[in-house]
Amino acid sequence: MLTLIQGASLYTPTYQGTKDVLLAGSKVIDIQSHIELETSTSVKKINACEYILAPGFVDSLVHITGGGGEAGFASRTPEMNLTDATLSGITTVIGALGTDSSSRTLSNLIAKAKGLKEQGLNVFCHTGSYHLPAKTLTGSITDDLMYIEEFVGVGEVAISDHRSSQPTTQQLAQLAAEAKVAGMLSGKSGIVSVHVGPQKSHLALLHEVANSTDINLCTFYPTHMNRNKALLDSGIQFCNAGGTIDFTASTTQYDLEHGEYSAAQALAYCINQGVNPAQLTISSDGHASLPIFDQQLNLVGLEIGKEDSLHHAFVQAVKEFNVSIEHALMAITSNPANVLGIEKGHISVNCDADLVLLDKNTLLPNYVWSNGILMVENSTPIVKGMFE
Numbered sequence: 001m002l003t004l005i006q007g008a009s010l011y012t013p014t015y016q017g018t019k020d021v022l023l024a025g026s027k028v029i030d031i032q033s034h035i036e037l038e039t040s041t042s043v044k045k046i047n048a049c050e051y052i053l054a055p056g057f058v059d060s061l062v063h064i065t066g067g068g069g070e071a072g073f074a075s076r077t078p079e080m081n082l083t084d085a086t087l088s089g090i091t092t093v094i095g096a097l098g099t100d101s102s103s104r105t106l107s108n109l110i111a112k113a114k115g116l117k118e119q120g121l122n123v124f125c126h127t128g129s130y131h132l133p134a135k136t137l138t139g140s141i142t143d144d145l146m147y148i149e150e151f152v153g154v155g156e157v158a159i160s161d162h163r164s165s166q167p168t169t170q171q172l173a174q175l176a177a178e179a180k181v182a183g184m185l186s187g188k189s190g191i192v193s194v195h196v197g198p199q200k201s202h203l204a205l206l207h208e209v210a211n212s213t214d215i216n217l218c219t220f221y222p223t224h225m226n227r228n229k230a231l232l233d234s235g236i237q238f239c240n241a242g243g244t245i246d247f248t249a250s251t252t253q254y255d256l257e258h259g260e261y262s263a264a265q266a267l268a269y270c271i272n273q274g275v276n277p278a279q280l281t282i283s284s285d286g287h288a289s290l291p292i293f294d295q296q297l298n299l300v301g302l303e304i305g306k307e308d309s310l311h312h313a314f315v316q317a318v319k320e321f322n323v324s325i326e327h328a329l330m331a332i333t334s335n336p337a338n339v340l341g342i343e344k345g346h347i348s349v350n351c352d353a354d355l356v357l358l359d360k361n362t363l364l365p366n367y368v369w370s371n372g373i374l375m376v377e378n379s380t381p382i383v384k385g386m387f388e
Helices: 083-084 107-119 141-147 169-188 204-212 229-240 255-256 263-272 308-319 325-330 334-340
Strands: 003-010 014-023 028-034 043-047 051-055 055-063 090-095 122-127 149-161 192-196 222-223 244-249 280-282 289-293 299-305 357-360 365-370 373-377
Touching: 003 325, 003 357, 014 280, 055 222, 055 244, 055 280, 055 289, 055 308, 083 090, 090 107, 090 334, 107 122, 122 141, 122 244, 141 149, 141 169, 149 169, 149 222, 169 192, 169 204, 204 222, 229 244, 244 263, 263 280, 263 325, 280 308, 280 334, 289 308, 289 357, 299 334, 308 325, 325 334
Parallel strands: 003 043, 003 051, 055 090, 090 122, 122 149, 149 192, 192 222, 222 244, 244 280
Antiparallel strands: 003 014, 014 028, 051 357, 289 299, 357 365, 365 373
């Protein structure tokens, strides 16, 4: 069956005007100001005059198998369900391990990724976790990236955090070098996703690697960069040196009251400071634990990250912080896709039909397609996970 989306305000994510978009199978096959079909084939027509048509959102950090554990076994967070993503317009997720790489394993991560893919979602993963030496599935980072299709990079490796393995410059350089070469050999990005904690060392370790070796700063993709203004300002310096930084949409009221910038506020701040919007991304950190530590690093609270925070950050950026729709969409579509080296996050003829129709007024997702499969219609899930 063909699907004809008529009269949508098209953002690819750059604004293209009012367009008709034709879908067939898993692909976008035509984009024109007006498409007139003469065919006996069944055509589903959608009047999209009151909608924005945008690329499906790309969430570059999700703990699809759950995370947590900082408060013991009972604090391990649950796995992500399919509709946790799709109802928020997310059609691509990048799964990763975090603090716990003992009860959470890479084999479980890949199995979960394959299950979500069977249900229609696009899923990629990182090998490794917070700690070095990196845990792998095959015995090496190189083999993981070369022979396991879901793996695109390594991470999230923790720095500036008391939960990290306190990696040295040499350790991080060796990991980045192997990831880079593995990416070259496999035709993947080989990016190193870096969890940046709240300690005052900020991104110093990444700069030490770049200054003392042949590793480029662009090999690293630091996340949680909106923890506080000092870290955010160090992120601007990182961008000025050519890198890309990521803001975390999931947060707690405690953190916001103690200096954290919301992801939307951080995005607006960096753009206003002259950072190229193409170097800024937002991720949800969905299903991660959100531990709250006091000044002595004692755990005093624990909440859970949510995938819908990605959409909320997009709306807040546009409506409260006057970020343009284009720039806000770039942060959750084309920018993370470009960093990760995946063919997602844009709309063009022959691209994968990963699309979301957003209400022009509320910006709420109304229709969502993933690889041409209608996942959400009238804000109601058409496809659900097996146990939802």
